[in-house]
Amino acid sequence: MLTTATPIIDQLISDSLKETDEASLRAKYSEQDEFVIVDEFLPLEVLSRWELELARLKPHVHRNYLPGHKKGGSVAYQTMNALAPSITRVYHSAPLLGFLRRVVGAEVNECPSSDPHRCALYAYTEEGDHMGWHYDTSYYKDRRWTVLVGFKDESSSHLLCLLHTRNSDRDVVNLELQIKPGTLVIFNGDKVYHAVSPLKKGESRYIVSMQYVTTGKMNPFMRFISNMKDAVAYFGLRGVFGKGRLR
Numbered sequence: 001m002l003t004t005a006t007p008i009i010d011q012l013i014s015d016s017l018k019e020t021d022e023a024s025l026r027a028k029y030s031e032q033d034e035f036v037i038v039d040e041f042l043p044l045e046v047l048s049r050w051e052l053e054l055a056r057l058k059p060h061v062h063r064n065y066l067p068g069h070k071k072g073g074s075v076a077y078q079t080m081n082a083l084a085p086s087i088t089r090v091y092h093s094a095p096l097l098g099f100l101r102r103v104v105g106a107e108v109n110e111c112p113s114s115d116p117h118r119c120a121l122y123a124y125t126e127e128g129d130h131m132g133w134h135y136d137t138s139y140y141k142d143r144r145w146t147v148l149v150g151f152k153d154e155s156s157s158h159l160l161c162l163l164h165t166r167n168s169d170r171d172v173v174n175l176e177l178q179i180k181p182g183t184l185v186i187f188n189g190d191k192v193y194h195a196v197s198p199l200k201k202g203e204s205r206y207i208v209s210m211q212y213v214t215t216g217k218m219n220p221f222m223r224f225i226s227n228m229k230d231a232v233a234y235f236g237l238r239g240v241f242g243k244g245r246l247r
């Protein structure tokens with residue numbers, strides 16, 4: 001779906017790309033075992049559009065608490081696309097997709113439209129909200145990448161990452177990062193072990209997670225497992241299986 005925001009957002013991303021040192025990012029991505037940070041990528045003009053749309057998303061945040069794993073809220077793609085088109089337009093942006101392909105050196109594509117994670121909002125708004133240590137395991141037949149986009153952070157909570165965990169030639173690298181608004185974190189979900197540290201009272205943190213794949217193919221059993229995980233851990237049964245989705 002093309003909206004009037006499409007050309008503007010694509011143009012703003014293209015402008016931002018002119019300032020980006022892709023060769024250095026490619027080298028870093030490879031050296032860091034498929035992980036790289038792109039500071040201050042998203043222009044303020046895009047972020048201010050996102051900020052206006054956040055107010056519309058807040059009533060639709062689905063809260064989950066899985067002891068020992070995660071506590072927090074999320075909004076699935078279909079609702080994002082209906083209420084926050086400036087956010088999903090960034091996900092669908094052709095200049096962004098081209099940039100990702102060049103940085104990771106692979107045929108990066110959007111996730112299938114049925115995947116509620118393809119562009120989702122994660123909301124950390126209550127004391128103790130966090131994400132436990134995990135890989136963004138691909139249920140698809142090939143690779144899957146996560147692109148986190150810093151949105152709004154009024155917290156002391158950090159993204160914690162362990163790099164090279166599956167690389168026997170290298171020592172593990174431990175990172176603790178504050179993801180500032182507009183910053184991208186690009187990584188191969190099967191390689192980077194990561195978590196989000198707990199939120200303190202009175203704080204809030206919103207981040208957008210975008211998922212890309214080499215191929216949208218998934219066998220039916222893995223599709224079932226993936227759907228059940230999304231329903232329990234993220235978006236609820238209605239968010240995943242459709243009856244409560246906004247059209």
Ligand SMILES: [Fe+2]
Nearest residue numbers: 134135136194
């Ligand atoms: Fe993750």
